[in-house]
Amino acid sequence: MSNRTIARKYTLTRQIGHGGMGVIWEAFDEVLRRAVALKVMTPEHVTSDTARRRFQREATAIARLRNEHIVQIHDYGIDEDCPYIVMELLEGEDLENRLNRERQLSPSATLSLLRQIAIGLQAANSAGIVHRDLKPANVFMARKEPGECVKLLDFGVVWTFFEGADESQQRSSGRAIGTPAYMSPEQVRAVEPDHRSDLWSLGVIAYRALTGRLPFAARGIGELLISICTDPFPPPSSLAPGLQPGFDGFFQRALAKDPAQRFQSARELVAAFAAVIEASSGPTKILVADDEPDVTLMMKLQFRQKIRDGIYEFIFAGNGEAALHELRRHPDVDVILTDIKMPVMDGLTFLGRVPEVNPFAKTVMVSAYGDMVNIRSAMNQGAFDFLLKPIHCTDLEATIDKTARHVAELRRNARSDEENKVLRQFTSAAVVERIREMGPAIALASEAVMATVAFIDIFQFTQVTKERPPGEAMRLLRANFEVIVPELMAKGGVVDKYLGDAVMAVFQGPDHLPRALSACAIVRAQMAAVARRAGESSPYTQGICIGLSTGQVLSGSVGSQAYGRLDYTVLGEAVNTAAHLARAARPGEILVDAPVREAARALFDFEEVGGRCLVPGGSPVNVFNVVRRSAAALLSDGEPTVAIATTTTMR
Structure with missing residues (x-):
């Protein structure tokens, strides 16, 4: 293709690379007399309408981005039915x-x-x-x-x-x-x-x-x-x-x-x-923003011993804009001392920009007594404290130390939050939210609520545990749950518990039934897609069996309070029915009973799968498989609301 001319103006000189859908050439723009990079779609992609749309979307998306850190687009077109993109040539x-x-x-x-x-x-x-x-x-x-x-x-x-x-x-x-x-x-x-x-x-x-x-x-x-x-x-x-x-x-x-x-x-x-x-266990970092040179000299003289001993480290800026630049360069700054009246960017504007750069640093405003209106405004905007000029050195040192201690506490609390996130992985989300909103004592209360319960079971995973080493079997089980759980939570479901190779999710609140059905349908599709990509030997090919039921359930804490071991769960006929339906389901099925089909038939299409025995030795029960969202529901702007019974609380 060398020396070929594209669109009568771009002469290809040498191939320099390739992208996802095209070959990249160095070319010469005969009109503007400059070297450019030209990406030509490969022949195997030219015949694909999807690829052509993506190729054009690449050009139009980048063309509207004027940023020095994104390659610039000069032109886009089609030459002899082959799309091309003209870009800046980089060395x-x-x-x-x-x-x-x-x-x-x-x-x-x-x-x-x-x-x-x-x-x-x-x-x-x-x-x-x-x-x-x-x-x-x-x-x-x-x-x-x-x-x-x-x-x-x-x-x-x-x-x-x-x-x-x-x-x-x-x-x-x-x-x-x-x-x-x-x-x-x-x-x-x-x-x-x-x-x-x-x-x-x-x-x-x-x-x-x-x-x-x-x-x-x-x-x-x-x-x-x-x-x-x-x-x-x-x-x-x-x-x-x-x-x-x-x-x-x-x-x-x-x-x-x-x-x-x-x-x-x-x-x-x-x-x-x-x-x-x-970050280190080094000095307290203090950023001083003030356009008066005497302030820099005063700080260095007043705290020369602490600077020498490595207790304080000062960074200086002449205005708010320069201070923001220094704050980005030193993200571990603890204390900010800023004047209010400065050129380029004043202290109040700077104060409003600090949290977006450093959420932990606290700002102390420094100004004259006659500027109390602005000081009050700064305190209302989140300033930690203020100092009045002329600055008394004892007051300044006490304020810096007090502010630094507060920032250290904020950082410790942030670390504690990270630790709590780890602990919450092993605690029911329902318990965490219940205690957070209502206090520990109320966690022992129970209530009757309308809910939809879904059981999602990994088909015949017990056989995997027999054939694989324990650590590998558990890893493969987690791999399935990593796909399943996000979709349940995205639709407002709460993972109540993991029962061996099954997960039980509960949906409450408005539209709990359509949300649960949508979540299960998405999980089924996602699991099938991942299984196709990961291959026949992957754990995803086991398939999933889903059972879903709706109705009134009893939610509350069960276990032994005396021995400090409680678990928050839901009980009731809907729970039992969902579990039985999951056991009766075949891979890829979302089984529901007749009441669920009647309640959601305007939203979803169902197919009758005949009688299934839900309990050993029991009589077959007519059940239904969820096929897809109905055409009418897909055309609607939102999911229709279903009636939810009121909640009663029992002590």
């Missing part, structure tokens, strides 16, 4: 090549890399764009003056929140979009993505850059998918001698299986990474 190398050559990067070099990637991701996210294939090969280190500039490439599998994309087709076919080693658990399950999926991929990139290894590595795609959804990763400090132990905690959050437990923005991820680098 340098991608991160994949650099990591292959250097294997590991220093924390400071990794931080510089993450900061630039984060700016690009933040711009994409602000435009409603998810990359979905973020990996070292799509991170380009472009040579620029005075140094390198990181550019994000290949948005060929981009998702936009403003277009339907082709996700329904992807889910139904069981295909995963992305590069397996960098895919998030939700990408593995082929659920609708959001920006936190890109943040997971960024976490994997950071892990590899620091350690030279991927956090999840397995032979075969099936094992890799299980590992991503189920397994812990080696603490990075165990792989890279000398790496700060604080990175272990950073990656526990960056690579959390639950998106809600991850960093929620690229900015937050980078700030946390920087904090690990700079």
Whole structure:
């Protein structure tokens, strides 16, 4: 194809790479007389309408992003029925090549890399764009003056929140979009993505850059998918001698299986990474924002002994804008002393920006007595304290120490919250919420409520426990639950308990029946899709059997209060019926009884499967399998509301 001319103006000179759906050439723009990069769709993709739509979506999505850390689009068109994209020509190398050559990067070099990637991701996210294939090969280190500039490439599998994309087709076919080693658990399950999926991929990139290894590595795609959804990763400090132990905690959050437990923005991820680098048991860090040079001199003179002894460390800025810059460079700042009246950015504006950069640092306002109106305004906006000029040194030192102690307590509480998150993994969510809202004593109360109960059983998993070592069998069981549980919770279900190889979920509140049916249908589809991707030898091919029933249940705590062992659960006919239906179901079936079908027939299509024995030795009972959402329900704007009986509480 060399020397071929595209669209009568772009002459191809040499092939320089390839992307997800196209070959990338260096070309010469004959009209504007400049070198460009030109991506031409490969012949095997040209005949696919889906691929062509994705190719065009890549061009239109990136074209509206004007950011120095995202490759720029110059043109898009179709030449002889072959789509092409014209981009800026970059000189340098991608991160994949650099990591292959250097294997590991220093924390400071990794931080510089993450900061630039984060700016690009933040711009994409602000435009409603998810990359979905973020990996070292799509991170380009472009040579620029005075140094390198990181550019994000290949948005060929981009998702936009403003277009339907082709996700329904992807889910139904069981295909995963992305590069397996960098895919998030939700990408593995082929659920609708959001920006936190890109943040997971960024976490994997950071892990590899620091350690030279991927956090999840397995032979075969099936094992890799299980590992991503189920397994812990080696603490990075165990792989890279000398790496700060604080990175272990950073990656526990960056690579959390639950998106809600991850960093929620690229900015937050980078700030946390920087904090690990700079965090130590060292001095109290104090940022002083004041445009008067005498203030800097006074602080250095007054606290020269504490500075020399390593008790205090001061950072100075002449205005609010410069102070924000320093706060980003030093994310472990404890105390901020800021004047109110400053050029460029005043103290009140700066105060409002502090929490987005450092949620722990506390601000002390410093101003003259005659400026009490602004001081009151600052206190109302969240300032921790204030000092009046001229500053009394004894008062200043006491205020700094008091503020630093408060910040230290906030950090300790944050660590306690992280520990509590671990404990909550082993405690029923229903118990946690009940005690949080109503106090420990009320947890012993019981109530009769209308609810829908679903039992989801892994088909014949007992045989797996006989054939596999104990640790491996439990890992494979968790792999199934990692796919099942998120969809139940997404529809407002509460996992009541795990009963061996089955999970029991309870749905209460408005529309509990349609929500439960939707959740079970989604779980069934997701499990089938993951099974197709992971292969016949994966644990997902066991299949799931689901039973669902609705009605009044009794919820409350059972067990021995005297011996301090209580469990919160629900009891009643609906619970028993759901369990029996799950046992009678065959793989891929969602069995319900006649009352459920009657209550939800306007929302879902059911098929009669005939008589099934729900209990050993019992008479066959006519049951129904949930097929799909009904056409009428899909056309409606929302899920119709079903009547819910009132709740009564018993002591």
